[in-house]
Amino acid sequence: MIAQKIQPTDAIVVGSGPVGSYAAEHLAKKGVIVTVFEEHPTIGLPSHCAGHISIRSLRNMGLYPLPKGIVENTFCVANFHSPLGAKFSLKLSCPVTTALNRARFDQYLSEKAQLAGASYVMNSPVQSLLIKEGRVKGVTIEKEGAQDKIYSKIVLDAEGVSSRLLRQTGLKALKPSGLVYAVEAEVEGVQDVELDAVEVYFGKSYAPGFYGWLIPRPDGSAKVGLATNHGDPRTYLKLLMSKHPVASKQLSKAKITQIGYHTITLGGPINRSYADGFLAVGDCASQVKPTTGGGVIFGLTCAKEAAEVASQAIAQGDVSSNFLKTYQKRCGDLLNFDFLVMLRLRRFLNSLSDEKLDEVLRVCGKLGVDKALRDVNEIDFQGKLLLTAMRKPAMVAALSYFGLLYLSANP
Numbered sequence: 006m007i008a009q010k011i012q013p014t015d016a017i018v019v020g021s022g023p024v025g026s027y028a029a030e031h032l033a034k035k036g037v038i039v040t041v042f043e044e045h046p047t048i049g050l051p052s053h054c055a056g057h058i059s060i061r062s063l064r065n066m067g068l069y070p071l072p073k074g075i076v077e078n079t080f081c082v083a084n085f086h087s088p089l090g091a092k093f094s095l096k097l098s099c100p101v102t103t104a105l106n107r108a109r110f111d112q113y114l115s116e117k118a119q120l121a122g123a124s125y126v127m128n129s130p131v132q133s134l135l136i137k138e139g140r141v142k143g144v145t146i147e148k149e150g151a152q153d154k155i156y157s158k159i160v161l162d163a164e165g166v167s168s169r170l171l172r173q174t175g176l177k178a179l180k181p182s183g184l185v186y187a188v189e190a191e192v193e194g195v196q197d198v199e200l201d202a203v204e205v206y207f208g209k210s211y212a213p214g215f216y217g218w219l220i221p222r223p224d225g226s227a228k229v230g231l232a233t234n235h236g237d238p239r240t241y242l243k244l245l246m247s248k249h250p251v252a253s254k255q256l257s258k259a260k261i262t263q264i265g266y267h268t269i270t271l272g273g274p275i276n277r278s279y280a281d282g283f284l285a286v287g288d289c290a291s292q293v294k295p296t297t298g299g300g301v302i303f304g305l306t307c308a309k310e311a312a313e314v315a316s317q318a319i320a321q322g323d324v325s326s327n328f329l330k331t332y333q334k335r336c337g338d339l340l341n342f343d344f345l346v347m348l349r350l351r352r353f354l355n356s357l358s359d360e361k362l363d364e365v366l367r368v369c370g371k372l373g374v375d376k377a378l379r380d381v382n383e384i385d386f387q388g389k390l391l392l393t394a395m396r397k398p399a400m401v402a403a404l405s406y407f408g409l410l411y412l413s414a415n416p
C-alpha cells in the first residue's frame with residue numbers, strides 16, 4: 006500500500022532505507038500516525054550496500070530467519086589478506102554472517118512498517134525542513150513538480166550519509182575526516198573462493214583507510230568492493246582486480262555487470278543527534294561501525310530507540326530538545342563503549358604500513374587468535390566482543406603486541 010494522498014501525520018520519517026522503515030514500523034506500533042517520504046520511485050533502489058550482516062543481531066531484532074529471496078548466502082569463515090601475501094583465516098563454528106539482497110531487505114522492512122500502519126509517499130524528495138521559532142514543524146516536499154508543505158509533531162531524519170537536512174537544524178554534520186569513498190561492483194565468474202568465506206583485502210596499496218571485500222554467492226557471482234580515504238576508488242578497484250596477489254587470481258576471469266559509488270561514515274556517532282522536533286538516525290547520525298563500515302545493525306538499534314523516545318514525546322506533548330535528548334543517552338548507553346573501542350581499532354589499522362599489516366596477520370596466525378575466537382557468534386558489538394575474548398591468553402598476547410606496535414609507530 007503506497008499512500009498517494011498525504012494524510013495529516015504525527016511523525017514524518019525522511020528516507021525509506023532500513024533505518025527509516027524500522028523507525029516507522031516501531032512508531033506505527035506505538036499508535037503514532039507516521040508518513041515516510043522517499044525521493045526514489047522504488048524502495049531499496051539504487052542499492053549501495055554489500056548487505057553483509059550478523060545473523061545473531063538480526064535474530065535479536067526478530068528479523069531472522071528472513072523470507073525467501075532476501076538471503077543470498079551465509080558465512081562462517083573470513084579470510085584476511087595482507088597486500089604482501091600473508092593470510093589469516095578465521096573459521097567460526099557456525100554460520101555467523103549473512104549476505105542479504107539489500108533492496109529486497111529494505112522492501113521487506115517497509116512492508117512490515119506498512120503492515121503496522123505507516124504510510125509511504127514515494128518519488129517525493131524532502132527539500133527542506135519547516136523550522137519556526139527554532140523548532141522543526143514539518144517538511145517541504147517536491148511531488149510531481151509541485152512543492153507541498155507537510156506539518157508534523159516530529160521529524161525523524163533517516164536520509165542517509167548526505168546529512169543535508171540535518172545541517173538545517175544547526176546540528177553538526179558528519180566529520181569529513183571520518184568519511185571514506187566506496188565503490189561496489191556486481192561481478193560474475195569469480196574463482197578460487199570458498200563459498201562460505203568472505204575475503205577481506207587490507208593494505209594502503211589497494212584500499213588506503215579501509216579495505217577491499219569479496220562476498221561470494223553460490224552461483225559464482227559476488228559483490229566486490231573497497232573504500233578509500235583518498236584517491237579515486239575506481240582506480241584502486243582496477244588495481245585490486247589486476248595486481249593484488251590473491252584478489253587478482255580470484256577475479257582474473259570476472260566480469261563486472263554493475264557498479265556503484267557511495268560514501269561510508271567511520272567517524273563514530275555525531276555529538277548531538279536531536280533538536281526541537283527533530284531526531285537524526287542511521288547513517289545521517291553516523292551510527293556506523295568505524296571498523297567495518299557496517300551501519301545496518303547499529304542504525305536499526307538506534308531507530309528503535311528513536312521511535313520509542315519520539316512516541317513518548319508525542320504522547321506527552323513535549324517534543325523539545327530537552328525531552329528528546331534521552332534518545333542520545335539511550336543510544337550512547339547501548340553503543341558508546343563499542344564505538345570507543347572500534348574508533349581505536351580503526352586508528353590502529355590506519356596507522357599500519359603494508360609491511361606491518363603483513364606482520365600483524367602472520368602474528369595472529371602464530372598466536373592462535375583464530376582458535377581463541379572460534380566460538381564468536383557476534384561481530385557487531387566489538388567492544389564487548391573484545392572484553393569477552395580477552396579471557397583467552399592468545400588474545401591478551403595479540404592485543405599486547407598490537408598495543409606495542411601502535412606505540413612504536415606513534416611515539
Ligand SMILES: Cc1cc2nc3c(=O)[nH]c(=O)nc-3n(C[C@H](O)[C@H](O)[C@H](O)COP(=O)(O)OP(=O)(O)OC[C@H]3O[C@@H](n4cnc5c(N)ncnc54)[C@H](O)[C@@H]3O)c2cc1C
Nearest residue numbers: 020022024044054055056057131165267287288299300301
Ligand atoms: C559500498 C557500501 C557497502 C556497505 N556494506 C555494508 C554491509 O555489508 N553491512 C552493513 O551493515 N552496512 C553496510 N554499508 C552501510 C549501510 O549501507 C548503511 O549503514 C545503511 O544503508 C544505512 O541505512 P540508512 O537507512 O541510514 O540510510 P540509507 O540506506 O542510505 O537510506 C537513506 C534513504 O533516504 C532517502 N533519502 C535521502 N535523502 C532524501 C530526501 N531528501 N528526501 C527523501 N528521501 C531521501 C534515500 O533515497 C534512501 O532511500 C555499506 C555502505 C556502502 C556505501
